[in-house]
Amino acid sequence: xxxxxxxxxxxxxxxxxxxxxxxxxxxxxxxxxxxxxxxxxxxxxxxxxxxxxxxxxxxxxxxxxxxxxxxxxxxxxxxxxxxxxxxxxxxxxxxxxxxxxxxxxxxxxxxxxxxxxxxxxxxxxxxxxxxxxxxxxxxxxxxxxxxxxxxxxxxxxxxxxxxxxxxxxxxxxxxxxxxxxxxxxxxxxxxxxxxxx
Numbered sequence: 001x002x003x004x005x006x007x008x009x010x011x012x013x014x015x016x017x018x019x020x021x022x023x024x025x026x027x028x029x030x031x032x033x034x035x036x037x038x039x040x041x042x043x044x045x046x047x048x049x050x051x052x053x054x055x056x057x058x059x060x061x062x063x064x065x066x067x068x069x070x071x072x073x074x075x076x077x078x079x080x081x082x083x084x085x086x087x088x089x090x091x092x093x094x095x096x097x098x099x100x101x102x103x104x105x106x107x108x109x110x111x112x113x114x115x116x117x118x119x120x121x122x123x124x125x126x127x128x129x130x131x132x133x134x135x136x137x138x139x140x141x142x143x144x145x146x147x148x149x150x151x152x153x154x155x156x157x158x159x160x161x162x163x164x165x166x167x168x169x170x171x172x173x174x175x176x177x178x179x180x181x182x183x184x185x186x187x188x189x190x191x192x193x194x195x196x197x
Contacts, residue, residue: 039070047078055086063095072099073106080112089116107137114146123150141171145181152184162188 046061059082066075076099083092096113100106114129127150133143148164151157165181165188172178 035068036070039065039068042068043070043075043078046082050078050082050085055082058082059086059088059091066095072103076109080109084116089120092116105136107133107140110136111140111143114143118146123153126150139171141168141175144168144171145177148181148184158188 042061042065046058046065049055049058049061059079062075062079062082066072066079076095079095080092083089083095093113093116096109096116100110100113103109110129110133114126114133117123117126117129127147130143130147130150133140134147137143144164144167148161148168151161151164162185165185168175168181169178169185
């Protein structure tokens with residue numbers, strides 16, 4: 001499974017996601033404003049603990065901030081990053097599941113969840129998640145590549161493997177994995193491939 005993306009590699013895609021600033025709404029009652037400020041403080045402290053390497057306490061603070069209503073997107077990404085760094089992959093999945101039910105179109109998070117399932121050896125579940133990614137974002141080249149490497153493990157799925165590798169090359173002709181994808185395609189069958197950029 002060395003060809004699969006590692007969980008940490010997909011964290012970089014999460015780092016590039018836009019975050020809402022969670023600005024305070026004018027006119028909130030005082031108790032709501034205080035709760036919001038408390039949740040924001042928990043998030044800030046959890047982030048500082050994460051930066052300091054205290055991952056257990058960071059997870060606790062960030063999970064509490066999430067429960068207390070701090071910006072769900074920001075909390076989720078920080079929380080999953082902490083869980084992955086601490087090798088608490090099952091915990092990461094338990095946090096991600098309800099979030100994805102509420103936000104099913106969050107493609108980067110779904111890709112991360114797929115990579116966590118791969119790291120746990122849950123290939124079929126990872127494959128199902130990656131196929132959902134492609135339904136949401138057909139131009140998700142990395143999902144195409146990972147699906148190709150999964151299908152490649154099964155001799156009866158050559159045409160599927162070729163389709164995913166070809167999809168990756170079409171989307172990223174000069175991409176990091178383009179040479180590997182082209183090599184795999186040539187081994188499967190001669191095909192016409194886009195030239196590298």
